[in-house]
Amino acid sequence: EAGVTQSPRYAVLxxxxxxxxxxxxxSGHDTLYWYQQPRDQGPQLLVYFRDEAVIDNSQLPSDRFSAVRPKGTNSTLKIQSAKQGDTATYLCASSIQANTEVFFGKGTRLTVV
Amino acid sequence: AQSVTQPDARVTVSEGASLQLRCKYSYFGTPYLFWYVQYPRQGLQLLLKYYPGDPVVQGVNGFEAEFSKSNSSFHLRKASVHWSDWAVYFCAVSMNTGGLSGKLTFGEGTQVTVIS
Incomplete structure (x- = not known):
């Protein structure tokens, strides 16, 4: 079974x-999460979806960050006008109905210079 | 608000020696607790999880953890460390009142270095 796949693995901007x-x-996981992990810190939840619906985006900086999951499968996290403080690894995770083990992808390491 | 504290940012241990990583949590209600491991350039992998019940839980690769409500702790242990245990370890608590959730609050992590 394929795990959670993220791309790109690295980004510098x-x-x-x-x-x-x-x-x-x-495949089959209805719940999807995006976490932000700054260097040498623990992951922090940004947003999560159940199918295509946003369940909680209270920690998402809404002025520059957006996340969508239009068909309840793949998801895109976008940062407009990145800042140096956005430098972090962005982790995607999924689970079934938010009540079982959560599986994490390898993350995208973002560096903003 | 819920929180997790891992007081040791770095731990160095000799191969074959025992290991204990400390975790303190703050949570109103019944906590559901987790330990994850992160190897270099890898995602987080679940080591073990605590659901209300037996306070000692067994995980993968010889890890176990013990829940203490009186101490608000969930410490991780391993009897004999292997070089492959070199990684960062995160303690986490579930934020859902229902308990089982990917809405996790993580600690800052403990970097474990294994020396020969």
Whole structure:
């Protein structure tokens, strides 16, 4: 069984540029999460979906971050006008009905210079 | 609000020696607790999970953890460390009142270095 797949694995951009991260969850998993993990810190939840609906995006910086999951499968996290403080690894995870083991992807490491 | 504290940012241990990683949580209600491991350039992998019941839980690769409500702790242990245990370990608590959830609050992590 394929795990959670994320792309790209790495991204480097200048402040003010935009970037998108893509996530393909495990087949059949209805719940998808995006976490932000700054260097040498623990992951912090940004947003999560049940199917195509956003369940909780209270920690998503809404002025520059957006996340969608239009068909309830793959998801895209986008950062408009990136800042140096956005430098982190962005982890996608999935589970079934938010009540079982959560599986994480390898992440996208973003560096904003 | 719920929180997790891992007081040791770095731990160095000799191969074959025992290991204990500390985790303290703050949570209103019944906590559901987890330990994850992160190898270099890899995603998080679940080591073990605590659901209300037996306070000692067994995980993969010889890891176990013990829940203590009185101490608000969920410490991780391994009797004999192998070089492959070199990684970062995260303690986490589930934020859902229902308990089982991917809405996790993580600690800052403990970097484990194994020396020969």
């Amino acid at each position: 200048q402040e003010g540029q935009a970037v998108s991260f893509w996530c393909d969850p495990i």
